[in-house]
Amino acid sequence: MNQERIDLIKLKLTDFNIVFTDITGTPAINANPKYIINICKILKTDPDISFEMLLDEMGVDNFKKGIRFEVVCSLYSLKFKDRIFIKVLLDDKNPEMPSLTILWKGADWYEREAYDMFGIKFTGHPDLRRIYMPEDYEHFPMRKDFPLLGIPDSIQLPNK
C-alpha cells in the first residue's frame, strides 16, 4: 500500500484518534472499541478507500494486567488489492466490543469463534454461542491461563 493511500486513510479517520502501526509491511490501525463501527463504516463505504471484504477477526490474549485482549480484524480491498489490519484493544475484566455483523455478514462465525475461545463478548451479535466447544462448557480454552492439557472433568463424557 503506498504512502498516498495511507495518508488518505489518515485524513478520513482524523476524528477518531487512531494510531498507525505496521504488521510486516501491511499497515495496521489501533482503534478504540467505542468508535470501531464508525471507523469500519468509513473504511468500507468510502469509494476512495473501499475495503469491501472482512477476511478475519481473531482474538489475541496478551496476558498482561489492564489491556489484556485484542481483536485483530483483517480487511481486504478488491478494488485496490490491498489489506489493512484493525486492532481493537480490550480490557481484562469485561472484554466487550460492538459486533461487526451489521456491516459484514461474514463476521458472524469469526466472532463466535473469538467468543468461544477467549470469552470476548460482541454486543449486538444475533446469535452469540459457542462454535467448537460444547454449549455448556465453562472455560475459554485459548486464554493463556487455561492449561494445554485441559481441565479434567470439564466435559461431560457419555456414560457407558
Added chain:
Amino acid sequence: MHNTVFEKLKSDDPDIRKSKILEALESEDLSMSFDDALENEMVLNMGPQHPATHGVLRLLVSLDGETIKKVVPDLGYLHRGYEKLAEATSFHEYIPHTDRLDYLQPIANNVAYTMAVEKLIKLEIPERGKYIRTICSELGRIQSHLIAFGTMVMDIGALTPFLWAMREREKILDIYDIMTGVRFTTSYTRIGGVAQDIPDAAIAGIKKFIDEFPKYLREMRDIVERNKIFIVRTEGIGIISKEDAIDYGITGPILRATGVPRDLRKDEPYLIYDKLDFDIAVLEDGDSLSRYYIRIEEMIQSVRILHQCLDKLPKGSYNSGNPKKVLPKKERVYTKMEELIHDFMLINFGVNPPVGESYSAVESSKGELGFYIKSDGRGNPFRLKIHSPSFCNLQILPVLMKDCMISDVVVIIGSVDPVMGEADK
C-alpha cells in the same frame, strides 16, 4: 448393556424425555392418535457420521416435507486445538501439525506455514527452493480437486469417476513417496527451503503424470458432463450472489464462480507465480455447476504451470544456508561440530524471530489459507491463527440451501468442498 434402553424407559427420571411413540409403546391403550405428521416441520439431524458430509460436519435441517426451511451447521467434532498447540511447540515442531489441517493437500499447507514463518523472520529462500515449493503447491491443488470432483459426482450417483480420480491421485501419491519419503502427510518443507532435494526420479514421474493427465481428465469429464441427470442436479442449485459472497468473506473457487476474479496467485504473487503464465477461471452464475467447472479448469491450469516449472527449474541449493535459522543436514550433524551446535540450538531454543507479527496467505485449493503469527522473541509462537478457507466457506451453507430440496444438500456440500480438518482446526 442390552437392558439399558428399557431401564431408562421405565425410570421416573424427568430428564429422560419420552417421545410420543415410546409412550404409546408403553401404554395399554394403543388407539392413541398422532398429530397429522405432514403438517409439522421435521428436524433432521444429518449427523457427524454421514457418508455425504465430507467429514464430520453436522447439519440440523428443518424440513417441510422435502423442502428445506432452515439449516444450522454444527462444527467442532474435529477440533484438536491446533492454535493452542502452536503456543507449546517450536516453529519447526509445528510443521507436521500443519499437514493435518487440510488433509487432502498436506504438502500445500506446509508451504503456506513455512512461508508465514519466513516472512516473520525475514528469510529469503533460493530460487530452486521456490520452484520446488511451487511444484508441491500445484500438485497439492490437483490432488485436492480430484477428490472434490470424485466425491461430488459420487454423491450425485456416478460411482465410476470417483475411482478413476482416485487412480490419478495414486500417481501423485507415488510421486510424493519418491520425493519426500511419505505418501500422505509429507511435512516436506522446512524453514528456509525444503527438507531434501527433489530427485530425478520424481521429476521424471511428474513429467509422465502431467503428460498423461489431460487425457484421463478428458475421459472422466466425458462421462459426467453431458449427462442430463448431472446437469439437472447441479445447474441452478446452491446459488450465491456476488454481493453476498463478498459480504461473507468467501475466497476460492466459490468466489470465482460468482464473477469476482480474485486469486492470490495473481493479486499478491508469492513464490514464483509472477514469472509463470497461466489464467484464472472465472464464471458468472454462482451455482454448483459453475463451481464444478472452475475446479476442472484449475486442474488444467495447474498442469500448465507444472510444465513451465519443470522446464525452468534452476540448479542451485534447495534451502537457504543460513546456519542460525535453517536446520543443517543430518549427516553433517553427526560428524561436524558446528552443525551439531546449530542443530542443538535450533531444536531446543527454536528459531528466535524478532518481536512482532506477520500475516501471510497462499491460495490453496479451497480459498485463502492464511497464518497470522505473533511472536514475543521466544522459540514458540505467542499466537498462531489459522485463517482456514473451509471455515469461512461453511458459513454460507444456510444461504446456499435456501428453498432447496433435501437431496440438494449433498450436491451443495460437495460443491462447497469443505474439509473438516481445516474448518475445525
